[in-house]
Amino acid sequence: MKRIAILGSTGSIGQSTLKIVESYPDRFAVATLAAGNNADLVFEQVVRWRPRLVSIASEESAAQLRARLERAGVEGVEVTHGAAGTVKVATHPDVDFVVSAIVGVAGLEATYEAVKAGKTIGLANKECLVAAGELITAESRRQGKPLLPIDSEHNAIHQCMRGGRLHEVERVWLTASGGPFLHTPKSQFGSITVEQALNHPTWKMGRRITIDSATLMNKGFEVIEACRLFNLPPEQVKVVVHPQSTVHSMVEFVDGSLLAQISVTDMRLPILYALTYPDRVESDLRFSVNGLRQLDFCPPDMDKFQCLQLAYEAVAEGGAKTVALNAADEVAVAAFLEGSIPFLGIASTIQAVLKETPALHAESIEQVLSQDAEARALASDVIRTHVTKRSVTNT
Numbered sequence: 001m002k003r004i005a006i007l008g009s010t011g012s013i014g015q016s017t018l019k020i021v022e023s024y025p026d027r028f029a030v031a032t033l034a035a036g037n038n039a040d041l042v043f044e045q046v047v048r049w050r051p052r053l054v055s056i057a058s059e060e061s062a063a064q065l066r067a068r069l070e071r072a073g074v075e076g077v078e079v080t081h082g083a084a085g086t087v088k089v090a091t092h093p094d095v096d097f098v099v100s101a102i103v104g105v106a107g108l109e110a111t112y113e114a115v116k117a118g119k120t121i122g123l124a125n126k127e128c129l130v131a132a133g134e135l136i137t138a139e140s141r142r143q144g145k146p147l148l149p150i151d152s153e154h155n156a157i158h159q160c161m162r163g164g165r166l167h168e169v170e171r172v173w174l175t176a177s178g179g180p181f182l183h184t185p186k187s188q189f190g191s192i193t194v195e196q197a198l199n200h201p202t203w204k205m206g207r208r209i210t211i212d213s214a215t216l217m218n219k220g221f222e223v224i225e226a227c228r229l230f231n232l233p234p235e236q237v238k239v240v241v242h243p244q245s246t247v248h249s250m251v252e253f254v255d256g257s258l259l260a261q262i263s264v265t266d267m268r269l270p271i272l273y274a275l276t277y278p279d280r281v282e283s284d285l286r287f288s289v290n291g292l293r294q295l296d297f298c299p300p301d302m303d304k305f306q307c308l309q310l311a312y313e314a315v316a317e318g319g320a321k322t323v324a325l326n327a328a329d330e331v332a333v334a335a336f337l338e339g340s341i342p343f344l345g346i347a348s349t350i351q352a353v354l355k356e357t358p359a360l361h362a363e364s365i366e367q368v369l370s371q372d373a374e375a376r377a378l379a380s381d382v383i384r385t386h387v388t389k390r391s392v393t394n395t
């Protein structure tokens with residue numbers, strides 16, 4: 001029986017993980033849970049799963065949850081809160097496997113502490129590898145415990161990598177759907193509206209990740225994740241646009257063989273793969289081969305999708321550059337969504353922040369978080385200047 005901690009149990013990945021646990025009651029048990037502010041769902045999850053320990057974002061919500069559980073006659077569940085509570089959930093002695101699925105840098109410290117505590121990690125949180133990948137992967141190598149990717153592209157690469165050895169890999173191919181502006185000429189990028197950018201052709205996702213898909217920054221983050229997870233230089237990590245999103249990613253070996261991973265588009269499958277690795281177990285998550293019709297591939301336009309180019313540049317230097325890339329992107333995307341900067345302002349803000357950020361290599365998560373805060377402040381300054389300039393020009 002594998003005893004699982006879920007960081008971000010109320011989110012999309014967290015809930016999919018609980019569905020997997022539900023489908024395999026003889027294999028998995030919920031040991032601990034951590035969530036943010038969705039108190040009602042946390043309560044339901046605790047009543048259903050009876051974890052040893054649960055953490056919620058605020059002290060006030062934790063007190064309310066304790067009282068609610070007492071009224072419901074639920075005993076034996078310790079309730080804690082905040083960042084320290086999430087770390088406790090991730091490092092609890094009863095936990096064998098940690099699913100890291102908190103969104104943003106809030107998931108960083110607990111994931112790092114879980115790696116340090118020798119837990120096996122199923123990693124969904126992108127920021128962990130983009131901002132602190134060098135620290136986290138070094139620690140996981142020291143511990144001799146795998147970091148198993150849940151992000152579908154990296155999960156696909158992980159599966160394909162099993163077809164050869166690392167030194168036999170020529171390159172990996174990350175597939176990208178291309179987003180809503182795949183066929184939009186660059187000359188029209190200046191007038192892209194928030195509504196257009198939020199209208200992703202295939203996926204319904206959160207607002208930041210939808211905009212990151214439109215700029216291809218999301219793919220840029222995945223390039224960085226791949227470099228760090230698989231210990232590859234950026235030259236060996238390629239992006240290929242594949243609008244059908246049928247092939248989740250590919251690995252090309254030195255003999256010219258290409259292994260591609262195809263499966264149903266359902267995050268439960270990469271979660272199941274990570275949870276059962278190195279075994280595979282039967283599932284009903286089937287892909288219809290007879291439905292396979294057309295597979296198109298083309299290179300991304302790096303000139304049009306400048307954010308992807310910036311991600312390659314940031315990972316080549318590493319350290320604070322990738323921390324700044326993520327932080328500046330988050331601030332710039334928020335500014336675009338509230339109408340403060342144009343679509344092209346996202347890339348120009350990130351570029352300006354990267355230019356001002358030295359490639360210092362952090363030695364602790366605290367340093368990463370301080371680099372993150374600095375980059376956010378810098379991005380806000382760049383945006384303020386941009387907005388001021390625009391209002392001056394408009395008067």
Ligand SMILES: NC(=O)c1ccc[n+]([C@@H]2O[C@H](COP(=O)([O-])OP(=O)(O)OC[C@H]3O[C@@H](n4cnc5c(N)ncnc54)[C@H](OP(=O)(O)O)[C@@H]3O)[C@@H](O)[C@H]2O)c1
Nearest residue numbers: 008010011012013035036037038101102103106124125126
């Ligand atoms: N969804 C996907 O298909 C997918 C695919 C690949 C990778 N990922 C990555 O996986 C991560 C999770 O994605 P998601 O789609 O599951 O996100 P989501 O639905 O937005 O869920 C985020 C989770 O993080 C929790 N959370 C937020 N701030 C927190 C804090 N300060 N302390 C503790 N918990 C906190 C939220 O809690 P509350 O809701 O209770 O506030 C929620 O449980 C992201 O990094 C995403 O990029 C997602």
